[in-house]
Amino acid sequence: MKRLVLAVILLASCGKTTPPPEESPLVALAAKATALQPELVAIRRDIHRHPELSGAESRTAGVVAERLRALGLEVRPGVGGHGVVAILRGGRPGPVVAYRADMDAVRGDEPPGREYGSTVPGVQHVCGHDVHTAIGIGVAGVLASVRERMPGTAVFLFQPAEENIQGAEAMIRDGAISDPRPDVIYALHSFPFPVGTVAQGAVFAGLDQFTLELTGEHSTQEVGQRVLTSLSRLGTVAPLKSAEQVAPHLADLQRPDSAYATAVYMNVKLGAAGNGNVLVRGSVKAGADAMYPRLRQAVKELVERELGATGYQLSFRDSVFPSMASDPRVTAEAAPALVEAIGEENVLSIHRTHIYSGEDFALFLQRVPGTMFLLGVANLERGILGAPHFPDFDVDEESILVGTKAMSAVVWQRLSQG
Ligand SMILES: [Zn+2]
Numbered sequence: 001m002k003r004l005v006l007a008v009i010l011l012a013s014c015g016k017t018t019p020p021p022e023e024s025p026l027v028a029l030a031a032k033a034t035a036l037q038p039e040l041v042a043i044r045r046d047i048h049r050h051p052e053l054s055g056a057e058s059r060t061a062g063v064v065a066e067r068l069r070a071l072g073l074e075v076r077p078g079v080g081g082h083g084v085v086a087i088l089r090g091g092r093p094g095p096v097v098a099y100r101a102d103m104d105a106v107r108g109d110e111p112p113g114r115e116y117g118s119t120v121p122g123v124q125h126v127c128g129h130d131v132h133t134a135i136g137i138g139v140a141g142v143l144a145s146v147r148e149r150m151p152g153t154a155v156f157l158f159q160p161a162e163e164n165i166q167g168a169e170a171m172i173r174d175g176a177i178s179d180p181r182p183d184v185i186y187a188l189h190s191f192p193f194p195v196g197t198v199a200q201g202a203v204f205a206g207l208d209q210f211t212l213e214l215t216g217e218h219s220t221q222e223v224g225q226r227v228l229t230s231l232s233r234l235g236t237v238a239p240l241k242s243a244e245q246v247a248p249h250l251a252d253l254q255r256p257d258s259a260y261a262t263a264v265y266m267n268v269k270l271g272a273a274g275n276g277n278v279l280v281r282g283s284v285k286a287g288a289d290a291m292y293p294r295l296r297q298a299v300k301e302l303v304e305r306e307l308g309a310t311g312y313q314l315s316f317r318d319s320v321f322p323s324m325a326s327d328p329r330v331t332a333e334a335a336p337a338l339v340e341a342i343g344e345e346n347v348l349s350i351h352r353t354h355i356y357s358g359e360d361f362a363l364f365l366q367r368v369p370g371t372m373f374l375l376g377v378a379n380l381e382r383g384i385l386g387a388p389h390f391p392d393f394d395v396d397e398e399s400i401l402v403g404t405k406a407m408s409a410v411v412w413q414r415l416s417q418g
Pocket of ligand 1: 127
């Protein structure tokens with residue numbers, strides 16, 4: 001208060017009027033995001049009504065390309081399949097900042113009765129990629145509105161085939177991050193945190209997979225079931241199946257001392273090979289990548305103990321798919337923009353591996369420093385749990401505005417830092 005009085009006296013003595021306080025550029029970005037919100041909701045609903053499986057995202061990619069061309073971006077379609085790369089060049093020099101959104105849907109039928117429900121039998125957006133795509137278009141729209149004063153270059157990567165973890169690799173092979181080469185990359189994923197919040201510093205588990213084909217007299221359902229039961233015991237955590245299980249999981253992810261760093265998630269299923277032999281298929285997810293060699297060894301030893309040396313063929317995927325670990329430095333550098341955009345009370349921090357999902361954004365992070373944010377999409381009062389891959393998955397669409405504001409701010413701040 002004293003300083004303020006002094007300032008007033010000084011200004012009065014100089015005979016000058018008080019200059020207006022300089023407005024943060026993020027205020028204008030937020031206003032633009034708000035103006036775009038109805039259109040972004042419409043885009044999300046349109047994509048939601050027309051979901052496309054991994055590798056088949058032609059319509060979605062067409063919608064994206066058309067919108068981005070209308071915004072004046074340089075658009076390159078067909079990158080790594082149906083991927084779209086769009087470049088927004090600012091009016092001033094600066095760094096190259098990439099933003100990635102995924103576009104594909106998954107198999108399944110959503111609950112009937114939604115006004116924007118899927119029109120494609122057996123295909124649905126239950127991972128929020130329709131929301132991610134709408135937000136990606138939103139961020140492009142916000143930044144395009146200030147392109148003359150924008151430093152640097154924003155590169156938007158709309159990725160196909162995330163669910164089968166093939167799209168990122170295909171886009172990278174096709175030059176998506178070669179020209180221009182990003183200095184940093186961001187992405188976001190829907191998550192069952194409350195709408196209004198964004199969590200920073202996401203870590204998603206890697207993936208190992210094995211196939212055990214039982215041959216000869218071992219090839220029976222009984223033996224398969226017995227081995228499946230034993231292999232399942234290598235897991236230390238059970239899948240999340242209900243709202244009651246989601247809440248403690250969210251709390252654990254934010255606790256540095258929770259046990260997820262050493263957790264193992266085993267998903268083992270019985271099937272049949274083309275020749276009729278019984279197949280045991282497993283996927284293994286670990287709290288840390290360093291655990292996979294030991295887990296492979298444990299699977300081999302267990303199978304040998306159960307079945308002996310012959311009467312089966314056990315094979316693993318060529319190499320373990322890496323975990324997606326946000327870069328702590330990039331995460332910390334983005335925090336001020338995130339706080340300014342959505343309020344400190346709405347910024348959460350992830351400290352442990354989310355073990356139930358992988359993310360092929362991992363492959364971008366192997367090449368470019370970056371971080372993934374988790375967008376709160378839940379609204380329990382409205383019955384929206386917001387847990388991806390739950391059959392009744394839906395989002396509070398207010399999250400589209402929150403995500404667009406937050407990501408526009410993060411990208412703008414990084415572009416402004418040179
Ligand atoms: Zn997803």
